[in-house]
Amino acid sequence: MTDTPSPLVRALLAHPVLAAPAYPPPDHGPTDPAELFTAWLLDALAAGAPDAQVLTLSTVDAEGRPDARVLVLRDVELPAAAWHFWTEPDSPKARQLAARPDAALTAYWPAQGRQVRLRGPVRPSPGCTTPSPALHCYALHAAQAEFWQASPDRHHLRRRHTRTAGGWTDTGWTDTRLPG
Numbered sequence: 001m002t003d004t005p006s007p008l009v010r011a012l013l014a015h016p017v018l019a020a021p022a023y024p025p026p027d028h029g030p031t032d033p034a035e036l037f038t039a040w041l042l043d044a045l046a047a048g049a050p051d052a053q054v055l056t057l058s059t060v061d062a063e064g065r066p067d068a069r070v071l072v073l074r075d076v077e078l079p080a081a082a083w084h085f086w087t088e089p090d091s092p093k094a095r096q097l098a099a100r101p102d103a104a105l106t107a108y109w110p111a112q113g114r115q116v117r118l119r120g121p122v123r124p125s126p127g128c129t130t131p132s133p134a135l136h137c138y139a140l141h142a143a144q145a146e147f148w149q150a151s152p153d154r155h156h157l158r159r160r161h162t163r164t165a166g167g168w169t170d171t172g173w174t175d176t177r178l179p180g
């Protein structure tokens with residue numbers, strides 16, 4: 001007797017991941033991660049990607065338990081490599097950031113087959129203005145960045161940047177493969 005796949009499993013199998021035609025491999029482009037992110041976000045905006053500026057912010061609470069939610073990216077500060085967002089200072093995420101000021105930001109642009117992962121400390125950014133005093137501006141100062149570009153031949157490309165005292169180190173584009 002064979003197990004019959006559930007409607008959900010059948011629907012998932014019929015709905016492939018990375019179905020959109022991938023962008024051409026990024027042979028060149030900015031080496032600075034904030035500049036490269038900006039170029040990719042501008043590509044997604046120019047292509048009309050819905051909510052291209054909505055990113056996932058991941059934090060941990062005081063006990064180290066992860067939490068995540070989406071929010072709107074407001075700016076990318078160059079050359080500081082700081083990603084700005086607004087939130088209420090008495091929100092759970094702001095309280096988590098006050099206790100553990102480290103976070104990750106994740107962007108995914110399906111039509112371009114592109115993901116960006118950023119990690120680093122988050123600090124209040126009083127210099128950046130918000131439309132209301134009830135909203136405060138925060139900045140994630142990237143310490144690490146990973147850019148991931150899908151390829152039609154499944155030789156997907158990944159590039160990792162690490163901030164050092166002297167600037168950024170960069171793996172360049174390396175070949176990676178997804179399972180399945």
Ligand SMILES: Cc1cc2nc3c(=O)[nH]c(=O)nc-3n(C[C@H](O)[C@H](O)[C@H](O)COP(=O)(O)O)c2cc1C
Pocket residue numbers: 051054067068069070071072073085086087088091092093094
């Ligand atoms: C598309 C979208 C955009 C959002 N933008 C923001 C935002 O810019 N700032 C914000 O604080 N919450 C934003 N939210 C709400 C958050 O996802 C979250 O529900 C809320 O901030 C409470 O999070 P917290 O309990 O972790 O503090 C947005 C939600 C959606 C679905």
